[in-house]
Amino acid sequence: xxxxxxxxxxxxxxxxxxxxxxxxxxxxxxxxxxxxxxxxxxxxxxxxxxxxxxxxxxxxxxxxxxxxxxxxxxxxxxxxxxxxxxxxxxxxxxxxxxxxxxxxxxxxxxxxxxxxxxxxxxxxxxxxxxxxxxxxxxxxxxxxxxxxxxxxxxxxxxxxxxxxxxxxxxxxxxxxxxxxxxxxxxxxxxxxxxxxxxxxxxxxxxxxxxxxxxxxxxxxxxxxxxxxxxxxxxxxxxxxxxxxxxxxxxxxxxxxxxxxxxxxxxxxxxxxxxxxxxxxxxxxxxxxxxxxxxxxxxxxxxxxxxxxxxxxxxxxxx
Amino acid sequence: xxxxxxxxxxxxxxxxxxxxxxxxxxxxxxxxxxxxxxxxxxxxxxxxxxxxxxxxxxxxxxxxxxxxxxxxxxxxxxxxxxxxxxxxxxxxxxxxxxxxxxxxxxxxxxxxxxxxxxxxxxxxxxxxxxxxxxxxxxxxxxxxxxxxxxxxxxxxxxxxxxxxxxxxxxxxxxxxxxxxxxxxxxxxxxxxxxxxxxxxxxxxxxxxxxxxxxxxxxxxxxxxxxxxxxxxxxxxxxxxxxxxxxxxxxxxxxxxx
Ligand SMILES: Nc1ncnc2c1ncn2[C@@H]1O[C@H](COP(=O)(O)OP(=O)(O)OP(=O)(O)O)[C@@H](O)[C@H]1O
Ligand SMILES: [Mg+2]
Numbered sequence: 001x002x003x004x005x006x007x008x009x010x011x012x013x014x015x016x017x018x019x020x021x022x023x024x025x026x027x028x029x030x031x032x033x034x035x036x037x038x039x040x041x042x043x044x045x046x047x048x049x050x051x052x053x054x055x056x057x058x059x060x061x062x063x064x065x066x067x068x069x070x071x072x073x074x075x076x077x078x079x080x081x082x083x084x085x086x087x088x089x090x091x092x093x094x095x096x097x098x099x100x101x102x103x104x105x106x107x108x109x110x111x112x113x114x115x116x117x118x119x120x121x122x123x124x125x126x127x128x129x130x131x132x133x134x135x136x137x138x139x140x141x142x143x144x145x146x147x148x149x150x151x152x153x154x155x156x157x158x159x160x161x162x163x164x165x166x167x168x169x170x171x172x173x174x175x176x177x178x179x180x181x182x183x184x185x186x187x188x189x190x191x192x193x194x195x196x197x198x199x200x201x202x203x204x205x206x207x208x209x210x211x212x213x214x215x216x217x218x219x220x221x222x223x224x225x226x227x228x229x230x231x232x233x234x235x236x237x238x239x240x241x242x243x244x245x246x247x248x249x250x251x252x253x254x255x256x257x258x259x260x261x262x263x264x265x266x267x268x269x270x271x272x273x274x275x276x277x278x279x280x281x282x283x284x285x286x287x288x289x290x291x292x293x294x295x296x297x298x299x300x301x302x303x304x305x306x307x308x309x310x311x312x313x314x315x316x317x318x
Numbered sequence: 319x320x321x322x323x324x325x326x327x328x329x330x331x332x333x334x335x336x337x338x339x340x341x342x343x344x345x346x347x348x349x350x351x352x353x354x355x356x357x358x359x360x361x362x363x364x365x366x367x368x369x370x371x372x373x374x375x376x377x378x379x380x381x382x383x384x385x386x387x388x389x390x391x392x393x394x395x396x397x398x399x400x401x402x403x404x405x406x407x408x409x410x411x412x413x414x415x416x417x418x419x420x421x422x423x424x425x426x427x428x429x430x431x432x433x434x435x436x437x438x439x440x441x442x443x444x445x446x447x448x449x450x451x452x453x454x455x456x457x458x459x460x461x462x463x464x465x466x467x468x469x470x471x472x473x474x475x476x477x478x479x480x481x482x483x484x485x486x487x488x489x490x491x492x493x494x495x496x497x498x499x500x501x502x503x504x505x506x507x508x509x510x511x512x513x514x515x516x517x518x519x520x521x522x523x524x525x526x527x528x529x530x531x532x533x534x535x536x537x538x539x540x541x542x543x544x545x546x547x548x549x550x551x552x553x554x555x556x557x558x559x560x561x562x563x564x565x566x567x568x569x570x571x572x573x574x575x
Contacts, residue, residue, distance in 0.1 A: 111323025
């Protein structure tokens with residue numbers, strides 16, 4: 001027997017033309033399964049926030065269909081809305097209100113009784129390490145705390161689907177890790193999670209499925225593993241002690257950055273060992289080595305092709 | 319199920335709105351009290367004593383209902399105008415837009431908040447006026463209904479203003495250029511029967527004339543206009559403004575891109 005499990009999100013033929021005529025979405029199809037951990041990846045201005053805006057009814061769509069847990073936003077908007085918890089890209093709470101009030105009011109908009117809302121607010125504020133600040137005005141929080149406040153707020157009505165628009169932007173690595181753990185925990189409880197990010201590492205670490213959007217078009221929609229398999233080049237940066245001549249590497253694509261640093265592109269079929277042995281033959285020592293963290297750009301370039309926009313190229317240039 | 323949810327949402331918005339103006343009471347409740355005290359001192363005590371009688375009552379008694387009404391009007395209006403505009407500005411209006419809150423609940427919540435402020439200020443002003451004069455009550459029900467309908471009307475007006483407003487300046491334009499003149503010409507300080515026929519006719523087009531007179535009737539039992547006309551005008555305004563506000567929010571004017 002086949003049980004047709006409803007998708008958490010079904011988007012088809014979605015278009016958005018903003019006032020002034022700019023076409024931000026050019027016909028998007030996207031499906032997210034229940035319980036998935038889904039990444040929406042794309043360069044600046046690709047249309048990620050616009051897509052999320054349409055799903056959450058903050059942006060009016062121009063054409064297409066969006067269903068949230070089977071509820072079409074054109075006909076059953078309120079039902080659709082009650083499934084979603086949104087963590088927007090920009091801070092959008094009342095800066096003068098206390099954390100507790102922000103959370104309790106938000107729950108109220110979803111029909112959660114105040115007494116229940118207070119308990120939940122306490123739970124999430126404690127989990128997200130904001131309990132001490134509960135009576136402070138939101139404007140007194142640090143940037144990372146504000147992000148966590150928005151996560152707590154999105155959870156107040158216990159949504160089945162959590163959408164996070166760049167939740168870790170401007171968040172330090174330690175906090176980012178703890179946010180990742182928190183999100184994984186939510187996902188393991190069955191909450192569908194969709195997040196946008198600029199960090200491939202983040203998507204790689206968390207997500208099972210991924211869509212890549214560029215200039216309002218979905219250019220890739222696959223599972224994480226197959227996507228990473230496409231990423232067949234990695235760039236490493238080597239710090240060298242060079243006595244004499246410039247280093248030379250056969251069969252490798254490399255760039256000499258300065259007199260003691262080179263960058264080497266290593267394909268899946270190649271081995272880093274060969275780089276080392278060639279350098280040793282030239283009496284050059286490798287002092288240190290690191291991964292050049294531009295895998296996302298490489299991925300974009302390999303998928304979107306050489307027609308990558310100038311925006312992406314400047315992003316790629318470090 | 320969904321009606322229970324709507325009631326909780328409505329209560330949340332009301333709660334938030336009342337808390338907002340109570341938190342900043344120095345900006346919201348004190349200034350109208352001071353302004354109105356000045357009116358009482360200047361118009362009532364100093365000038366009023368020279369004016370003598372108006373409509374068969376001493377001048378102070380005559381202007382008290384109008385002054386109460388004036389503060390109800392400005393406070394209902396400006397409460398919603400500034401609160402909703404600042405929710406747009408800080409984008410926390412999105413908290414409501416993403417939630418399953420029907421548009422009528424948003425309108426009712428904000429209008430209810432504006433009414434609370436208007437009526438609270440009205441009560442404060444009434445208490446202050448007791449320091450200056452005695453207040454008689456002709457018909458308490460007319461007072462209550464008039465003040466409720468008037469504050470609802472202007473709260474709706476403030477909401478519409480905030481929806482269109484693109485900057486903080488935009489929410490003071492209408493009060494300055496429309497509301498204040500209409501109020502001053504609305505028979506707060508004089509009986510419109512004192513005006514030449516032509517200006518009496520013009521005054522009939524001023525909705526505030528109806529509100530002030532109905533309200534004054536509740537206290538003194540005198541009115542320049544018929545009560546039926548007054549309540550028809552008020553009801554007409556509320557329905558029209560409500561429909562406009564609902565249409566604007568449903569279309570997402572100034573709210574959704
Ligand atoms: N309100 C608006 N009016 C007009 N154009 C807009 C509006 N909002 C976004 N756009 C345009 O739509 C395009 C997509 O924007 P969007 O915010 O969806 O990008 P994004 O993928 O979220 O980018 P980022 O990673 O920088 O957040 C951009 O070119 C942007 O300039
Ligand atoms: Mg964005």
